Amino acid sequence: MEEQTQRAGECDFPNRTVEEVVDCYADMVYRIALSKMGNRPDAEDIFQEVFLKYMQKDPCFESEEHRKAWLIRVTVNCCKLFWMNPFRRHFAPLEEAPEEAFCEMDQEEQGIYQEVMRLPSNLRVVIELFYYEELSVKEIAKSLSISEANVKMRLSRARQKLKLNSDQWHMD
Amino acid sequence: MDTDKLRNTLGKIHPDRALVERVKSYQAQRAFFAMNRRKLYRIAYGMALVFVVILAAGIYRGYMEKEPGEEPSVIRAGDETREQTGASRVESQNALTAACFLEDQEAYVYENQRIILLDECTSEKVEIIITNPEEGMVCYTSGRADLAALFPGLFQNEPVLSEEGQRQAAVLVYRNGAWDEKLLGILEGDQAEGVIPEEYLEKILEFAR
Incomplete structure (x- = not known):
């Protein structure tokens, strides 16, 4: 606690407790992890790892946006590192079983969820960041370390696959 | 597909509540280990030192027993x-x-x-x-x-x-x-x-x- 108070004094932006941060960003981190990993057990592993890193590093942030960007970036990096593990490189799914939908979803939402989960992971994460986290193309490009043109292309492909209504595209 | 529906669907993805609570409890565990880390390091250092001393004594004793001729003549009588x-x-x-x-x-x-x-x-x-x-x-x-x-x-x-x-x-x-x-x-x-x-x-x- 002393350490935290001291660090809070060093930062311009007041530090929040870990509990507050977990409550605030748990859904976001989990959604990104799920969209990158494609299955819940791996997403849960990544979820834990991201918040463990947050506790270990205890970084200083200038704003809430800064904190959010840090968490998105770390989640994406953790997902990349997960597959870089030589042990996991030899993993392959036994069968292409559809990911089970969440119980709160109705019939239609379950269908949408299954469609989203059928997308390749690089398209899924862009959809998640753009439509739910409402990040701009520029912010997504920065978070994923890809070009803006690449983000736009991925969004376009994802929309085509999901058959999203073209009049509802909000690309800035 | 409607983007609002897509947004609603994505909004219903939540991590398991137990998982969130478990992650929150890591902070308390971490604080405990951080507090005792220095003590643990000292204990580990002490044990390592004792091990090294015992090892050195064993090697020295083995050396003395194997090559006694090279040692000086000393009598240790009472x-x-x-x-x-x-x-x-x-x-x-x-x-x-x-x-x-x-x-x-x-x-x-x-x-x-x-x-x-x-x-x-x-x-x-x-x-x-x-x-x-x-x-x-x-x-x-x-x-x-x-x-x-x-x-x-x-x-x-x-x-x-x-x-x-x-x-x-x-x-x-x-x-x-x-x-x-x-x-x-x-x-x-x-x-x-x-x-x-x-x-x-x-x-x-x-x-x-």
Whole structure:
């Protein structure tokens, strides 16, 4: 606690407790992890790892946006590192079983969820960041370390696959 | 597909509540370990140090036992011997007479370079390892070391005794004008078991006559 108070004094932006941060960003981190990993057990592993890193590093942030960007970036990096593990490189799914939908979803939402989960992971994460986290193309490009043109292309492909209504595209 | 529906669907993705609670509890666990980390490091450091010291002592002891010839000739006899015999530490290296004054001691050969002394009064066993009998004796004793100088030159690495060794053994076996039957019996027993060479006892007896 002393350490935290001291660090809070060093930062311009007041530090929040870990509990507050977990409550605030748990859904976001989990959604990104799920969209990158494609299955819940791996997403849960990544979820834990991201918040463990947050506790270990205890970084200083200038704003809430800064904190959010840090968490998105770390989640994406953790997902990349997960597959870089030589042990996991030899993993392959036994069968292409559809990911089970969440119980709160109705019939239609379950269908949408299954469609989203059928997308390749690089398209899924862009959809998640753009439509739910409402990040701009520029912010997504920065978070994923890809070009803006690449983000736009991925969004376009994802929309085509999901058959999203073209009049509802909000690309800035 | 409607983007609002997509957004609603994505909004219903939540991590398991138990998982979130577990992650929150990590902070408390981490605080505990951070608080005790320094203590844990000290304990680990201390244990490592003790291990290194024990290892070094073991290696040194092994070295001493394997290559005794290279070590300096030192006799580590108890002060009691010197007090009773009046012999100095240096003199006691070659003083067979020192042992002869201690009437209640019985000595017999156990190995070529090892003597076990048995005190009949206290039934105490004293083990003496003679590592360099050529240049006096290097003795490492446990318990009483009164008779560290009992067999100087007697138990050498060579199977055949030196002349000095034979003379000293003969004095011990045949002392005060009579045979020491007990010691003679022990030597005969050792000869029968092959602990000492065959010509060992013959030479001693011949010398005594």
